[in-house]
Amino acid sequence: xxxxxxxxxxxxxxxxxxxxxxxxxxxxxxGCMSYVVAKDPADATAIWITEVWDSPASHKASLTLxxxxxxxxxxxxxxxxxxxxxxxxxxxxxxxxxxxGR
Amino acid sequence: xxxxxxxxxxxxxxxxxxxxxxxxxxxxxxGCMSYVVAKDPADATAIWITEVWDSPASHKASLTLxxxxxxxxxxxxxxxxxxxxxxxxxxxxxxxxxxxGR
Numbered sequence: 001x002x003x004x005x006x007x008x009x010x011x012x013x014x015x016x017x018x019x020x021x022x023x024x025x026x027x028x029x030x031g032c033m034s035y036v037v038a039k040d041p042a043d044a045t046a047i048w049i050t051e052v053w054d055s056p057a058s059h060k061a062s063l064t065l066x067x068x069x070x071x072x073x074x075x076x077x078x079x080x081x082x083x084x085x086x087x088x089x090x091x092x093x094x095x096x097x098x099x100x101g102r
Numbered sequence: 103x104x105x106x107x108x109x110x111x112x113x114x115x116x117x118x119x120x121x122x123x124x125x126x127x128x129x130x131x132x133g134c135m136s137y138v139v140a141k142d143p144a145d146a147t148a149i150w151i152t153e154v155w156d157s158p159a160s161h162k163a164s165l166t167l168x169x170x171x172x173x174x175x176x177x178x179x180x181x182x183x184x185x186x187x188x189x190x191x192x193x194x195x196x197x198x199x200x201x202x203g204r
Binding site for chain 2 (some may be wrong): 001007019023028032033034035036037038039040041042048050052069079086087088089090091092093094095096
């Protein structure tokens with residue numbers, strides 16, 4: 001499995017709009033086992049995204065999906081910066097969707 | 103929802119043993135919507151744990167479960183340190199288990 005833990009900062013006042021775009025864009029991504037968008041309660045502009053994919057290739061392929069391309073286009077102007085991005089190797093747990101649609 | 107993103111460092115050579123204990127202890131926790139344990143590919147002793155709960159109360163209650171208490175007892179000697187712990191407010195996504203057992 002392939003995991004990502006990232007933190008981004010939205011443009012002031014645009015966090016909710018950015019979150020809505022992220023959630024909309026993340027529907028129906030093949031190989032995506034978990035994708036969680038969270039607010040940072042300590043910072044009104046910060047967003048945490050945690051992802052689990054069945055492989056790095058699935059994650060890479062998702063970036064070419066029309067819905068994801070659209071989300072990137074709409075979301076970009078609302079992002080002030082990327083603060084942190086960590087690649088992980090998930091090994092187990094709960095809430096990992098079975099892989100479908102491949 | 104209540105989220106946690108944490109990084110811990112295992113005692114040298116004990117990461118796999120610690121991960122096994124974490125996964126065993128995390129079974130059947132009421133209110134747990136996602137619990138993912140991951141290795142850090144850049145550090146052979148580092149573990150990332152990302153969690154989503156239906157409420158802070160459910161997370162707190164889980165710490166009193168016999169299986170979790172047992173995991174804490176067994177895992178403690180294998181933990182070198184806690185590196186990072188962030189509380190989040192998950193707002194949506196995929197791979198969030200419906201809450202059961204309450």
